Amino acid sequence: MNGALLIDKPSGPTSHDVVAFARRVLQTRGIGHTGTLDPLATGLLVLLIGHATRLSQFLVTDEKEYIADVRLGVATATYDAQGLEAAEAMREARGASREVRVTPEQIQAVLPNFRGTFLQLPPPFSAKKIGGVRAYVKARKNETVVLEPVEVTVRELELLPAAPPASRLAPRDADATLVRLRVACSSGFYVRSLAHDIGQLLGCGAHLEALRRTRAGQFEVADALTLEALETAGGAIHGRLVDPNTLLAGMPAVTPSEEGHRRVWNGNTLAPTHLQGAGADLPNHTKIRVVAASGVLLAVAERRPDGLLHPLVVLR
Numbered sequence: 582m583n584g585a586l587l588i589d590k591p592s593g594p595t596s597h598d599v600v601a602f603a604r605r606v607l608q609t610r611g612i613g614h615t616g617t618l619d620p621l622a623t624g625l626l627v628l629l630i631g632h633a634t635r636l637s638q639f640l641v642t643d644e645k646e647y648i649a650d651v652r653l654g655v656a657t658a659t660y661d662a663q664g665l666e667a668a669e670a671m672r673e674a675r676g677a678s679r680e681v682r683v684t685p686e687q688i689q690a691v692l693p694n695f696r697g698t699f700l701q702l703p704p705p706f707s708a709k710k711i712g713g714v715r716a717y718v719k720a721r722k723n724e725t726v727v728l729e730p731v732e733v734t735v736r737e738l739e740l741l742p743a744a745p746p747a748s749r750l751a752p753r754d755a756d757a758t759l760v761r762l763r764v765a766c767s768s769g770f771y772v773r774s775l776a777h778d779i780g781q782l783l784g785c786g787a788h789l790e791a792l793r794r795t796r797a798g799q800f801e802v803a804d805a806l807t808l809e810a811l812e813t814a815g816g817a818i819h820g821r822l823v824d825p826n827t828l829l830a831g832m833p834a835v836t837p838s839e840e841g842h843r844r845v846w847n848g849n850t851l852a853p854t855h856l857q858g859a860g861a862d863l864p865n866h867t868k869i870r871v872v873a874a875s876g877v878l879l880a881v882a883e884r885r886p887d888g889l890l891h892p893l894v895v896l897r
Contacts, residue, residue, distance in 0.1 A: 582609060583631035583896075584822035587805035590618055590626045592791075599808070603628055606812050615640040616768065616797060617708070621661060624794030625802040632896045633825045639868065639881060640828065642768045643798030644736065649789060651760040651776040654681040656786030658720070660704040660773035681758045681785050688740060688760055691782040695775055696738050700730035704773050737765040759790070799830065825896060826870065826878040833863060834870040835890070837879070845871050845880045846897060851890040868893070 590599055596617045604612050613634040615627040624647070629637055657663070703709050705726040709716045720726050741761040760779070764772060773789045780787025795802045806814070806821060814821070837845055841855030851871070863869060863884050871880040871890070879897075882890040 582607065582819065582822065584629075584633050584824050585615075585800075585828050586628040586630060586811075586818070586822060587800055587802075588626045588628055588811065589802055589805040589807050590623055591808065592621055592623050595620050596626060599626055600628065602808060603630075603811065607818065613637055615643070616645065618794060619661065619773075619792070621663060622792040622794065624792075625797050625800060625805055626794075627797050627800060630822070633828065635894050635896065636825060636828055636881070638894075639832070640798065644765060644767060644796075645770070645794060646737075646763070646765045646796035647772055648741070648793045648795055649762045649764060649772050649776065650791040651762060651779060651787050652790040653683055653758045653760060653780060653783065653785050653787045655788060656777060656780055657788040659706040659788075660771075660777040661789040662791075663706075683757065683783055683785060685740065687783060688779075691779060692738050692740065694782065695778070696735050698732060698734045701733045701771060701774055701778075702730045703728050703771055704777070707771065731769060733770040734767040735764060735770065736767075737763065739763045760787075765796075824878075826872055826876060829870050829878070829881065832868055832870045832881070834872045836872055836874055841871075842873060842879070845882070845892055845895065848892050848895050850892070851882065853888070856890075 586603070588599060588603070590596070594602070596614055600612050600614055604610055607630070609630065611631050611634055613629045615629060615637055618624065618626055627640070629640075652662070703716070705716055705720040705728065707716045707728070709728055711719060711726065711728065716726050716728060739762065741763055762775075764770075764775065766772075772792055776787050776789040793802075800823075811818065835851075836857045837851060838855055838857055841851050841857075844855055845851055857874075865884055865886050867884050869882050869884060869890060870878060871882050871892070873879050880892045880895045882892045885891055
């Protein structure tokens, strides 16, 4: 069993929990994923199975798309609803009012600050490491968390007037404190930080109330299985696997000659004479699929300045 399985993660379990569930159902240890979802988040989680787990390094950087509900009026230490109880207790102790008066025009006015490429500060409760220690470990101990901003890219950021059908988030009531956004962003982008930073700019505070990942790279949540469907699928699950060659469809591909097939199978470099067709004209450091004439992915290689294709991963 080699390939990818698209899972529609429910709210509650961690991404690791979903992997453990799939390992038990499919009776294999060789399962990973291409990008963590927070426990409260739902939506697309791409599981890699068997040899496909070795392709994770080429997939984790894929663009992601989300539907996010941002609650105005309350900022939390975690930047999401998990920290809401502590934030509400502090607000009540201070006697602060939760009344929020923000118009759609004011929200639209701050969104351009979060489009394009910019530096984003990760949440203190994140998996980023500080001196070898996860930030959330220090934050839970009330230790000072000093993180460096990271360059991220938001290609699209849109204020939604209502719940799109694909989101599966609860339909929105008329509530001026709830903002629903669609965001298409680079890997490493924190939607929690987006919610927090929007609240800072609006001067009212905010946190991420709900999040659903609707796309990862070329894959859509509409094509994903629920955990219940995974458990009942049985042998039919093979028909839902995305084969390794399709996983990397965005990469250029070459087909090796018979000699090239033997060489790549042993992890050896490929010269232009070992290929059937193009390959020598690709730019240096390009990642390339090496695909057998049968359509099976043999390896991922990199073209280097010496003109040879150097295998990075061999699937055998």
